[in-house]
Amino acid sequence: MTSGAPRQVLSQRIAAQLEERILLGRIAAGARLDEVALARSFGVSRTPIREALQSVVARGLAVRLPYRGVLVSEISPDRIDQLFEAMGEIEALCGRFAAERMTPEERTALRAQHAEMSVLAGAGDAEGYEAANTRLHQIIYAGSHNADFAEMAEAMRLRLSPFRRSQLADAPRMDRSDAEHARIVAAIVGGDGLAAESALRRHLLSAAQTMREKWRTLRAEPVPPRSRAS
Amino acid sequence: MTSGAPRQVLSQRIAAQLEERILLGRIAAGARLDEVALARSFGVSRTPIREALQSVVARGLAVRLPYRGVLVSEISPDRIDQLFEAMGEIEALCGRFAAERMTPEERTALRAQHAEMSVLAGAGDAEGYEAANTRLHQIIYAGSHNADFAEMAEAMRLRLSPFRRSQLADAPRMDRSDAEHARIVAAIVGGDGLAAESALRRHLLSAAQTMREKWRTLRAEPVPPRSRAS
DNA sequence: GATGATTTGTACGTATGTATA
DNA sequence: ATATACATACGTACAAATCAT
Numbered sequence: 001m002t003s004g005a006p007r008q009v010l011s012q013r014i015a016a017q018l019e020e021r022i023l024l025g026r027i028a029a030g031a032r033l034d035e036v037a038l039a040r041s042f043g044v045s046r047t048p049i050r051e052a053l054q055s056v057v058a059r060g061l062a063v064r065l066p067y068r069g070v071l072v073s074e075i076s077p078d079r080i081d082q083l084f085e086a087m088g089e090i091e092a093l094c095g096r097f098a099a100e101r102m103t104p105e106e107r108t109a110l111r112a113q114h115a116e117m118s119v120l121a122g123a124g125d126a127e128g129y130e131a132a133n134t135r136l137h138q139i140i141y142a143g144s145h146n147a148d149f150a151e152m153a154e155a156m157r158l159r160l161s162p163f164r165r166s167q168l169a170d171a172p173r174m175d176r177s178d179a180e181h182a183r184i185v186a187a188i189v190g191g192d193g194l195a196a197e198s199a200l201r202r203h204l205l206s207a208a209q210t211m212r213e214k215w216r217t218l219r220a221e222p223v224p225p226r227s228r229a230s
Numbered sequence: 231m232t233s234g235a236p237r238q239v240l241s242q243r244i245a246a247q248l249e250e251r252i253l254l255g256r257i258a259a260g261a262r263l264d265e266v267a268l269a270r271s272f273g274v275s276r277t278p279i280r281e282a283l284q285s286v287v288a289r290g291l292a293v294r295l296p297y298r299g300v301l302v303s304e305i306s307p308d309r310i311d312q313l314f315e316a317m318g319e320i321e322a323l324c325g326r327f328a329a330e331r332m333t334p335e336e337r338t339a340l341r342a343q344h345a346e347m348s349v350l351a352g353a354g355d356a357e358g359y360e361a362a363n364t365r366l367h368q369i370i371y372a373g374s375h376n377a378d379f380a381e382m383a384e385a386m387r388l389r390l391s392p393f394r395r396s397q398l399a400d401a402p403r404m405d406r407s408d409a410e411h412a413r414i415v416a417a418i419v420g421g422d423g424l425a426a427e428s429a430l431r432r433h434l435l436s437a438a439q440t441m442r443e444k445w446r447t448l449r450a451e452p453v454p455p456r457s458r459a460s
Numbered sequence: 461g462a463t464g465a466t467t468t469g470t471a472c473g474t475a476t477g478t479a480t481a
Numbered sequence: 482a483t484a485t486a487c488a489t490a491c492g493t494a495c496a497a498a499t500c501a502t
Binding site: 090 | 285309312319377
């Protein structure tokens, strides 16, 4: 009976921290993740750093160029569109199956989550709304009753998070999102798979649209990358 | 005191070999991948072994329990159904987008690949047919013109490969597969996204059915391994 | 339940291969 | 083109945790 602390492994904790830094934008796209520098910064040896970097690469947040290092993934506008498109289709898939398979308890939880979010939206609590939004969508993933769908959706959500930062910061966005959620939840609770599918697709399309606008204004001046073409 | 050994990227070659062994069933599900044993067996140190194992875990072929080791993923019948379901939906997705977006050259390549496969099916070349089948589906993934769809489809295909072993071994299966491919290719080349989607879904459903039967007969003796929880 | 054996996790040293001056 | 610099890849030693007795 080992009732000790969760005793998480170093490399995993470091991987999580690196991911968070990347997703929060503290480490810019295109930046090199230097093993020795990170080792010093974390006060550990290079071994756990290496394993953490491998994990980060495996999740698609960075790429490893042979003998050049690990670079935080730089993403082209076209790539962003693909990401949102994929996310939309995967979410639509989850919604369709969730509408067909959710248990009564899951449907109740979904409605409760949405009700809670409407309150947050009304109160203008953007941060709380964002967090609740993630949970709402995760409820839908789980409702698909298919671990692979849920896993793919989570992976896509992770990859997209750098571009979703403070996307719902303003009240109009939250209201619009809340209205879209109402249709999604109604379709799922009502067991209408096709309606849920198209409602989710539309929802993600509008999210992509919002993001595109903000993204464009945000990076008016791009950071000059050390392009080293051979 | 390090003897000068040929330096290359061992971990990747080892990861590939381990994957192949798992996928071919040479390493059984539930087995523990012992680091020192593998290191001895490959004649290398534990370091590249550890990195290879991380790669195997990242691809979903095994799981790592902290301080306990890496276990080859054990898969329940329900889980297999989920895998095939997910594969079917992802392929259907790729097919729909491919029908809408493939370039003329890609459509030509798709038709050529199918024609080649019909010959192989007629000749009863099961091995060649299986390899060509993978390429056909990969052409469809690429035709979706979305790197995320393609990546997800590839990942699913990898995870399913243990259960697809010699699935198309007999001529009737190949003929049926070839007929289904004909509909899929016609729909995609003709630009009918919805038809491609449903044709691919049906194709995977029938593949799942075939697999289920074979799998059931293979392990007619249900070995209930009460593997320790979590 | 405590102790020893086994295995995983981390630290660190060194050689190799690429890129750059 | 040769050489230097430097980051990566592998090996080995030690520490921590699990398991078996």
